Structures are given as C-alpha cells and as structure tokens.
Amino acid sequence: MLVFTSEDCSGHVNPPGHPERVERLRAVEAGLAGLAVERRECPLGEEAEVLRCHPAGYLAAVKGAVPEAGWAQLDGDTFLSPGSFRAAMRAVGGICAAVDAVVAGGGAAFVAGRPPGHHAEAARAMGFCLFGTVAIGAMRALDAHGLARVAIVDFDVHHGNGTQDVLWDEGRCLFASSHQMPLYPGSGDPSEVGAHCQVLNVPLRGGTGGAAMRAAYERLILPAVADWRPDLLLVSAGFDAHAADPLAGLEWEAADYAWLAARLWEVSGGRMVSTLEGGYDLDALAASVGAYVGELARRAA
Numbered sequence: 001m002l003v004f005t006s007e008d009c010s011g012h013v014n015p016p017g018h019p020e021r022v023e024r025l026r027a028v029e030a031g032l033a034g035l036a037v038e039r040r041e042c043p044l045g046e047e048a049e050v051l052r053c054h055p056a057g058y059l060a061a062v063k064g065a066v067p068e069a070g071w072a073q074l075d076g077d078t079f080l081s082p083g084s085f086r087a088a089m090r091a092v093g094g095i096c097a098a099v100d101a102v103v104a105g106g107g108a109a110f111v112a113g114r115p116p117g118h119h120a121e122a123a124r125a126m127g128f129c130l131f132g133t134v135a136i137g138a139m140r141a142l143d144a145h146g147l148a149r150v151a152i153v154d155f156d157v158h159h160g161n162g163t164q165d166v167l168w169d170e171g172r173c174l175f176a177s178s179h180q181m182p183l184y185p186g187s188g189d190p191s192e193v194g195a196h197c198q199v200l201n202v203p204l205r206g207g208t209g210g211a212a213m214r215a216a217y218e219r220l221i222l223p224a225v226a227d228w229r230p231d232l233l234l235v236s237a238g239f240d241a242h243a244a245d246p247l248a249g250l251e252w253e254a255a256d257y258a259w260l261a262a263r264l265w266e267v268s269g270g271r272m273v274s275t276l277e278g279g280y281d282l283d284a285l286a287a288s289v290g291a292y293v294g295e296l297a298r299r300a301a
C-alpha cells in the first residue's frame with residue numbers, strides 16, 4: 001500500500017475560517033500514523049496531464065490568477081494563495097504517479113493532496129477545487145497506459161459534479177457517485193447518466209446513516225463496478241459524510257469507511273487508487289482516513 005504526499009500541498013492556504021484548511025493534512029497524517037504503508041513524495045504534475053481534462057485557456061487563467069500575496073478569489077468559496085498552483089500540481093503529480101505505480105505493480109495507493117478536485121469542471125473552478133484530480137488520473141490510465149476500462153467511485157458527501165462534467169462523454173470510464181441530496185452543488189440526480197450511460201448517481205437522504213449507505217452500495221454501486229470489470233478503480237475519497245462533519249449530515253462513522261475500503265477493494269480487480277477530497281472535522285478526518293487506509297493496507301499488502 002502506497003501513500004503519496006507532499007509538503008507543498010500545505011502551501012495552498014485558504015482565508016481564515018475556511019473549512020478546507022492546511023490542518024486537514026496534519027489530521028490525515030495523524031490518521032496514517034502507525035499504519036503499514038510505503039510513503040512516496042508526490043512529484044510535480046505536468047501541465048500536459050491537466051490538459052487531458054481542462055482547456056489550455058482555463059489552465060492559463062488559473063495559473064495567471066495566482067497572487068503574489070494574499071488571495072485571489074475564483075468563485076464563492078474557491079481561493080488561490082501564492083502556493084496554490086504548486087500544491088494543485090503536486091496533487092496532479094501524485095495521482096499520476098499513483099496510477100503509474102498501481103498499473104505497473106497492482107495493489108492500492110492513497111494520495112493525500114490538497115486542494116481537492118472533484119468539483120472542478122472542465123473550465124470552471126468551484127467548491128474549493130482547481131483541477132479535476134481524479135479525472136486526470138483516469139485519463140492518464142486510459143491514454144498514457146492504454147487501459148481499456150477504468151471506473152471512478154466518489155463517496156464524498158457532495159456530488160462530484162466536476163468529475164461528471166469532465167468525463168461526461170468518456171465511454172471508457174464508469175463514474176459512480178453517492179452523495180447527500182439535497183446538498184451542494186445540487187447536481188447528481190439519477191437522471192444524469194452521461195453520454196454513454198456510464199454515469200451512475202446514487203443520492204442519499206440526510207440523516208440516513210451508514211446502514212442506508214451500505215445498502216445502496218450493495219444494491220447499485222458495487223454491482224455496477226463489478227459488471228464494468230475495470231482495469232483500474234479510482235476513488236474520490238472524501239470523508240465529509242462522517243457524523244461529526246460540519247458541512248453535511250449523512251451520519252456515517254469511521255467503521256463505514258473501513259467497510260467501503262474492503263468492499264471497493266473486492267471489485268477493484270486488484271488495482272485501486274484513492275485520492276483525498278473533503279472531510280472538515282479534523283478528529284473525524286483522522287479517524288476515517290485511518291480506518292479506510294488501514295483496511296486497504298491489510299487487504300492490498
């Protein structure tokens with residue numbers, strides 16, 4: 001089990017009071033403490049990897065908006081600090097290196113990067129996200145490695161609208177998302193199925209807890225991934241469905257993330273790359289990451 005991180009990801013600093021804060025990575029480190037994982041540095045990503053999923057004009061606009069001091073604001077809750085572009089490129093490089101390693105040798109990898117990525121649409125930053133990290137990983141697997149079929153599962157409490165937007169017309173990639181609804185960003189209705197019926201949206205009601213989540217995965221998401229027979233499974237691993245999270249209310253517990261790790265690993269075909277998305281209560285984030293990565297480390301070792 002590989003874990004990719006970079007100190008540069010702490011160089012993305014949001015304004016005071018913002019929930020997506022540097023301390024989240026320290027909480028992730030606390031959760032990983034003592035686990036049997038092999039640590040690797042996220043390399044800096046290449047701009048060509050970003051361009052598989054975003055137009056050149058968008059990449060140039062984000063890069064050009066990075067301030068020399070203070071903040072630049074890209075949407076209501078998405079900010080750039082002087083270190084944000086480098087941080088985002090570490091997250092991109094981390095997922096590409098993780099995909100490379102897992103495609104070559106099998107097993108599981110977890111990328112603990114910031115900023116998160118699943119709300120970034122092809123040409124629009126939103127929801128704390130700049131580039132579609134998990135989609136970039138999927139496109140690297142398809143286009144650089146020539147894999148025929150990949151799948152993405154997104155269990156962040158918010159819908160992965162950006163991943164869905166970037167991969168809407170990508171028939172080689174299944175995108176399956178569970179998310180609280182109604183909730184930000186508002187998309188993720190089951191009627192949104194992608195250009196090739198390769199998108200599966202599974203909304204969950206607030207307050208329904210881990211039992212409802214497990215039932216929905218057993219009935220819909222796990223069979224869809226198994227039927228897809230992916231050459232690689234990517235996971236948008238957000239931990240903000242936890243009961244203690246301040247941004248949502250699905251009421252999951254750390255044990256639910258261990259269950260997800262076990263069941264997703266079973267349908268992964270033996271190659272699984274997870275990347276950090278949300279999770280805003282620091283203690284819950286530490287416990288959830290520990291449960292999730294710990295379970296994967298036991299199974300994928």
Ligand SMILES: [Zn+2]
Nearest residue numbers: 156158240278
């Ligand atoms: Zn989220």
